[in-house]
Amino acid sequence: MNEPTPKSNPSVRVAKPHDSARRHVSGEARYGDDIPEPRGILHVYARPAERAHARVTKMNLDAVRSAPNVAAVMSAADLDQTTNDIGPVFPGDKVFADKQVMFHGQALFAVAADSIENARRAAMRADIGYEDLPAILTIEEALEHNAKVAPTRHSPRGDSGAASPVAADNIEGARSAAMRADIGYEDLPAIFNVDALEDSAVVVPSKRWQRGDSAAAIAASPHRLSGRTKMGGQEHFYLEGQVAMAIPQEDGDMLVHSSTQHPSEVQHLVAKVLGVPDHAVTVENRRMGGAFGGKETQGAQFAVIAALLARQTGRAVKFRPDRDDDMIMTGKRHPFLIDYDVGFDDTGRISGIEVMQAVDCGYSPDLSHSIADRGMYHADNAYFLENVTITSHRCRTNKVSNTAFRGFGGPQGMVGMEHVIEEIARHLGRDPLEIRKRNLYGVTERNVTPYGMTVEDNVLHDLLPELEASSDYARRREAIRAWNADSPWLKKGMALTPVKFGISFTAKHLNQAGALVLVYQDGSVQLNHGGTEMGQGLHTKVAQVVAEVFGIDLDRVRITATNTGKVPNTSATAASAGSDLNGAAAYNAANKILDRLLPLIRDHFDVASQDKIEFRDNAVFAGERRLAGFAEVVKLAYMNRIQLSAAGFYATPKLEVNADGTGRPFYYFAYGAACTEVLIDTLTGEYRMTRVDILHDVGRSLNPAIDMGQIEGGFIQGAGWLTTEELCWDDAGRIQTHAPSTYKIPVCSDVPEQFNVKIYERGENIEQAVYRSKAVGEPPLMLSLSVLHAIKDALAAVNGYRYAAPLHAPATPEAVLLAIEAMRAPAPQPRQRRVAEEAE
Amino acid sequence: MTQAVRFLLGDQPIELHDVDPTQTVLQWLRNDAGRRGSKEGCAEGDCGACTVVLGRVDDNDRMVYRAVNACILFMPTLDGCQLLTVEHLKTADGRLHPAQQAMVDCHGSQCGFCTPGFVMSLFALYLSEDRPSRQRINDVLAGNLCRCTGYHPIVNAASLMYDYDWQDPTLAKASETVACLVSMRRSDTLALTHGARRYFAPVDIAGLATAMADYPEATLLAGGTDVGLWVTKRHMTLDTVIYVGDVAELHGIKETDGAIEIGAAVTHSDAIGVLARHFPDFGELLRRFASTLIRNSSTVGGNIANGSPIGDSMPVLIALGARLTLRGPDGAREMPIEDYYIDYGKQDRRPGEFVERIRVPVLATDEHFRCYKISKRFDQDISAVCAAFKIRVEDGRVAAIRTGFGGVAATPKRAVSTEAALQGQPWNEATATAAEAVLAKEFSPLTDMRASEQYRRLVTSRLLRKFYIETTQPEARTRVLEDETEA
Numbered sequence A: 001m002n003e004p005t006p007k008s009n010p011s012v013r014v015a016k017p018h019d020s021a022r023r024h025v026s027g028e029a030r031y032g033d034d035i036p037e038p039r040g041i042l043h044v045y046a047r048p049a050e051r052a053h054a055r056v057t058k059m060n061l062d063a064v065r066s067a068p069n070v071a072a073v074m075s076a077a078d079l080d081q082t083t084n085d086i087g088p089v090f091p092g093d094k095v096f097a098d099k100q101v102m103f104h105g106q107a108l109f110a111v112a113a114d115s116i117e118n119a120r121r122a123a124m125r126a127d128i129g130y131e132d133l134p135a136i137l138t139i140e141e142a143l144e145h146n147a148k149v150a151p152t153r154h155s156p157r158g159d160s161g162a163a164s165p166v167a168a169d170n171i172e173g174a175r176s177a178a179m180r181a182d183i184g185y186e187d188l189p190a191i192f193n194v195d196a197l198e199d200s201a202v203v204v205p206s207k208r209w210q211r212g213d214s215a216a217a218i219a220a221s222p223h224r225l226s227g228r229t230k231m232g233g234q235e236h237f238y239l240e241g242q243v244a245m246a247i248p249q250e251d252g253d254m255l256v257h258s259s260t261q262h263p264s265e266v267q268h269l270v271a272k273v274l275g276v277p278d279h280a281v282t283v284e285n286r287r288m289g290g291a292f293g294g295k296e297t298q299g300a301q302f303a304v305i306a307a308l309l310a311r312q313t314g315r316a317v318k319f320r321p322d323r324d325d326d327m328i329m330t331g332k333r334h335p336f337l338i339d340y341d342v343g344f345d346d347t348g349r350i351s352g353i354e355v356m357q358a359v360d361c362g363y364s365p366d367l368s369h370s371i372a373d374r375g376m377y378h379a380d381n382a383y384f385l386e387n388v389t390i391t392s393h394r395c396r397t398n399k400v401s402n403t404a405f406r407g408f409g410g411p412q413g414m415v416g417m418e419h420v421i422e423e424i425a426r427h428l429g430r431d432p433l434e435i436r437k438r439n440l441y442g443v444t445e446r447n448v449t450p451y452g453m454t455v456e457d458n459v460l461h462d463l464l465p466e467l468e469a470s471s472d473y474a475r476r477r478e479a480i481r482a483w484n485a486d487s488p489w490l491k492k493g494m495a496l497t498p499v500k501f502g503i504s505f506t507a508k509h510l511n512q513a514g515a516l517v518l519v520y521q522d523g524s525v526q527l528n529h530g531g532t533e534m535g536q537g538l539h540t541k542v543a544q545v546v547a548e549v550f551g552i553d554l555d556r557v558r559i560t561a562t563n564t565g566k567v568p569n570t571s572a573t574a575a576s577a578g579s580d581l582n583g584a585a586a587y588n589a590a591n592k593i594l595d596r597l598l599p600l601i602r603d604h605f606d607v608a609s610q611d612k613i614e615f616r617d618n619a620v621f622a623g624e625r626r627l628a629g630f631a632e633v634v635k636l637a638y639m640n641r642i643q644l645s646a647a648g649f650y651a652t653p654k655l656e657v658n659a660d661g662t663g664r665p666f667y668y669f670a671y672g673a674a675c676t677e678v679l680i681d682t683l684t685g686e687y688r689m690t691r692v693d694i695l696h697d698v699g700r701s702l703n704p705a706i707d708m709g710q711i712e713g714g715f716i717q718g719a720g721w722l723t724t725e726e727l728c729w730d731d732a733g734r735i736q737t738h739a740p741s742t743y744k745i746p747v748c749s750d751v752p753e754q755f756n757v758k759i760y761e762r763g764e765n766i767e768q769a770v771y772r773s774k775a776v777g778e779p780p781l782m783l784s785l786s787v788l789h790a791i792k793d794a795l796a797a798v799n800g801y802r803y804a805a806p807l808h809a810p811a812t813p814e815a816v817l818l819a820i821e822a823m824r825a826p827a828p829q830p831r832q833r834r835v836a837e838e839a840e
Numbered sequence B: 001m002t003q004a005v006r007f008l009l010g011d012q013p014i015e016l017h018d019v020d021p022t023q024t025v026l027q028w029l030r031n032d033a034g035r036r037g038s039k040e041g042c043a044e045g046d047c048g049a050c051t052v053v054l055g056r057v058d059d060n061d062r063m064v065y066r067a068v069n070a071c072i073l074f075m076p077t078l079d080g081c082q083l084l085t086v087e088h089l090k091t092a093d094g095r096l097h098p099a100q101q102a103m104v105d106c107h108g109s110q111c112g113f114c115t116p117g118f119v120m121s122l123f124a125l126y127l128s129e130d131r132p133s134r135q136r137i138n139d140v141l142a143g144n145l146c147r148c149t150g151y152h153p154i155v156n157a158a159s160l161m162y163d164y165d166w167q168d169p170t171l172a173k174a175s176e177t178v179a180c181l182v183s184m185r186r187s188d189t190l191a192l193t194h195g196a197r198r199y200f201a202p203v204d205i206a207g208l209a210t211a212m213a214d215y216p217e218a219t220l221l222a223g224g225t226d227v228g229l230w231v232t233k234r235h236m237t238l239d240t241v242i243y244v245g246d247v248a249e250l251h252g253i254k255e256t257d258g259a260i261e262i263g264a265a266v267t268h269s270d271a272i273g274v275l276a277r278h279f280p281d282f283g284e285l286l287r288r289f290a291s292t293l294i295r296n297s298s299t300v301g302g303n304i305a306n307g308s309p310i311g312d313s314m315p316v317l318i319a320l321g322a323r324l325t326l327r328g329p330d331g332a333r334e335m336p337i338e339d340y341y342i343d344y345g346k347q348d349r350r351p352g353e354f355v356e357r358i359r360v361p362v363l364a365t366d367e368h369f370r371c372y373k374i375s376k377r378f379d380q381d382i383s384a385v386c387a388a389f390k391i392r393v394e395d396g397r398v399a400a401i402r403t404g405f406g407g408v409a410a411t412p413k414r415a416v417s418t419e420a421a422l423q424g425q426p427w428n429e430a431t432a433t434a435a436e437a438v439l440a441k442e443f444s445p446l447t448d449m450r451a452s453e454q455y456r457r458l459v460t461s462r463l464l465r466k467f468y469i470e471t472t473q474p475e476a477r478t479r480v481l482e483d484e485t486e487a
Helices: A021-026 A116-123 A139-149 A171-180 A214-219 A263-274 A299-313 A323-329 A368-377 A410-428 A432-439 A460-470 A473-485 A538-550 A578-605 A630-639 A704-722 A779-798 A813-824 B025-032 B098-105 B115-128 B134-140 B152-163 B174-184 B205-214 B227-232 B268-278 B280-287 B300-306 B313-320 B416-422 B429-442 B453-472
Strands: A042-048 A054-060 A070-075 A107-113 A127-132 A207-211 A223-231 A244-248 A254-258 A281-285 A317-319 A336-344 A350-360 A387-395 A490-503 A512-519 A525-529 A557-559 A613-616 A619-622 A625-629 A645-651 A668-681 A687-696 A754-759 B005-009 B012-016 B051-057 B063-069 B082-084 B190-194 B197-201 B219-221 B240-243 B253-256 B259-263 B323-328 B331-336 B341-343 B354-361 B367-374 B385-394 B397-406
Touching (some): A021 B098, A042 A299, A070 A116, A107 A116, A139 A336, A139 A350, A139 A387, A214 A336, A214 A350, A214 A387, A244 A299, A254 A263, A254 A299, A263 A281, A263 A299, A336 A410, A350 A410, A432 A490, A460 A473, A460 A668, A473 A668, A473 A779, A512 A538, A525 A578, A538 A557, A538 A578, A578 A619, A578 A630, A578 A645, A619 A630, A625 A630, A668 A779, A704 A754, A779 A813, B051 B174, B098 B115, B098 B152, B115 B152, B205 B240, B205 B354, B253 B268, B259 B268, B259 B300, B268 B280, B280 B313, B300 B313, B313 B367, B313 B385, B313 B397, B367 B453, B397 B416
Parallel strands (some): A254 A281, A525 A557, B005 B082, B197 B240, B219 B240
Antiparallel strands (some): A042 A107, A054 A127, A070 A107, A223 A336, A244 A317, A490 A668, A512 A645, B051 B063, B051 B082, B259 B354, B323 B331, B323 B354, B367 B385, B385 B397
């Protein structure tokens, strides 16, 4: 792309409202369930399995089929191995449970009836028998099982590599026991085998990266700590649930309205299960009511079932699970368990580190391989790890298959790293921020990631001090210490944490996009691109780009629904890359049209050189001379038989990824930092954020209003993940938190009264992303790590900052109170420190 | 008897015959009325995407506008109300209402799915109050979930909406609306049949008694914030529903010498003022009780009669020594509220009886009262533990102590052993410590998704500690929601 600079009256780099804002507030914006239904539409209910892991010994659906108003019933028996599988990359994600139930709530069969109530009632008449199988419900159990089915070949520590869940009477006991455990995992033998998949312990093979000699570096370090941290999953809680409506067309074609981030994949999977070419299926989506990764792959099951039943009945079919069924049937953020072993010097600089990430993938692969990879890519967060070993186990559990969620494994990897920083700081009796700064990536040295990519655009050396100053960190640090000394029951805590997040799909081929720009004779423009709108303002940003290229007002550009019939072979709108990819594709499309217009204008208006021609202010100029209005020029072009539509394409440059994932998986990094202060109640574990300061790098923002919305919204969503959003399963593997009454996302009052959010003004993408902007969808979520660490800081105050709080995420009031009780107990014996000689 | 449901949809009179008594307003709007601006996000009154505004005529013949959850509101309860939906707000010439314009101008919508609900909550606020505080905005919006924005721009919109020059058409027409609604008023029972199912909405106790005598197995419906979920979540079919919300005698709040009397059908929104005035902590608890949207429907009597072990008002009323009046075929009887709760799902309510009113004694000058609600999230969350304490200390000794707890047993309960351990003892550190130990063992709470048994035990005893600190060291900082924000 050439170096584009905005015009005098620009459409980019300005705070334009969301293109649908007026329709949102008036209730006129149409979502999947709002589209008028064709006459005779059928509604679907899918019967959930009532076991976590079992063989289906009997499934008699006669009574279901004969129930009143039932039009069709479908189960795995109606499909074959291939068509019952909708795994996006690897096989394993089932449309319906086939002989074996893999999680509680898995769809057994689906009923289409004239109403959802009749479909549900009919489904309850099924006669189903199960034979229970042992269920694995936690990462710890999975690791144990892992060790059994695939014994470690050897342990780097020379003793048994089998890990087991740590049980003790209290958290501190558990904690010190966990500290003592010497956990070592090696790569598993290649047990990935589709036939044996359901019995294997991982959903995809484990992976390891090594640089330098971490074991030797740790052994040679003056200080050494090891331990474990855990974090829970997260329900997307998009306000609009999953929904799909399939409408049969002539000659076996199918039109599917799907609430999906990935229309091309839904198109392909629907075609696959229907046994028709992709060209027979059209998938359309105007907007989603939130997605956050939860509609990257998870929409497919609903679309596929609706399409199957539509074909069978010849009628339109809608599948909209209610909130409970949605939360039971669809995947969530992956919980991680992270063990670490780190060596460092007296200043806190890390000399060697070994990290083991065990990932709870749920029952099937879905996107877990890429998510676990991104966990590894972000195991460093913003810190240089010279001698490093990162191991990732992608554990299978008998739970719904976990999936993409804003950050895509990155946040989990970073939580692990920030936990290590916190432990080092408390061990050395220093402020964690000092340890953070001590380990930051350098600008020209100490700047190569564990996966071999050089960090060329690090702005944290400038951004972090600015936030430190604007948040008044040093003064408040002292004030908080003083305040705490005088407050026995309430304690304050504060933490400032950085974010470095890699931008691009780590699967290189996904980094491509297309756009279609249509200019009509009246000068109005219709724009279509491969990205989907889920609230992030992508359509607004891409329209701004096109308006800017043509120099016309934004309202002259109409964005239409994403449609596989307009732009084919698109990637999911994901990885924060929506504007980078689709914005650039639309830019290229619009410029193609411009390039066709220029010679015409030159000749028609007798302009000396094409270079002098400018499109701005809804008109065309040669220098200061106004030649004609944009619409006039367009009409002129039409009369001269010049094509006024163009398809644009874009592929992200510079990416090189090796088979093992090392190389340059990212075009660039996005950066940010947040400083959070909390107040906790040591009698109850309750807490609240009292002040948050954020400074975030979005390059040169395409739309500061939309970017601010992403920063604030991402931070709050991340804060929810790390605090009140707790997913619970019972011993039978049933999810207990399947509605907002039990699953608590942040509400209005959880937003701190002092919420100072700023875009980093000196931000500019050193790479040629569209108008030098940077991706903003995911990175701000990880600003919320400051909340978890502020709570830990307040907890450390309970025992005079002598050691780090034994606090996992989510830090519910319960988790906080139990941590306080542990902190009040006498210091644990032995302390985490181990002398180097003990290790080998 | 009246046999049709009559209400105003905006300005348009609607008369519905053969209404399904448990069809929700949201279902009707979306499927029958073709109004799809209101969304279903959860169908349990927890997300607010379905928020609509109900206009009612108050005792002074003035319109009162309240935002409620349409997803759990049964259609026949609209009888005699004005229903305002998001489609009502934009003017015919395309001008947005300030509640809408402010949301646009503050970038308050991203995905937009929750937006109509927020707009309706803001609209009700705009009609009812002028320039609310940040705290009040938080309270009003506690029942509206947004997953995109982080709420900051929405809070800004709630302030900005008062800055536009605007003559509100709804307010301008209020007196016409009053006249119209008054003309719709019934003086007899609304009696609906829908197939074999029935719905009765009597207007007085005599009518209620008749309906209950005729249908002793009927489901009594008040605010519907729990019964609504029996239908939308448990998918139950309710054969006969008797709605008590129109029964005149069940309304009204009376302050008499030494007590407050509240009718069973009084909503929590209507009760919060007087209770907060007498018991500031109770007011704070009610502020965090469910959400504004729920409190606009939920009733004082409904929460009590329902008998849930995790209802928030009962522990407080138990500690305050409230007394319950039940009325039945044999007349009225009164009991201490704790006696009403026999076991899980079992209350001392005889056939034909209904909860008529609750009487709450005010505090004597030498009594101290505190209550605490512990939940994962401060606002709109069901308590893991709810605890309430009332104490009278004479000459340094505990002269009287009453406690109430929720979330720790099958019913709301007093901590009898703990009270005994405190009674007559000096109110000091040693007594508090000893009582904490008794309290930690007094209940056998369950582990569930809200809290573990361990946490429930621990926090229950820590709350007694907190009560001790707050009654003996008034200067101590003990509340995270009250303390100053800046270090």
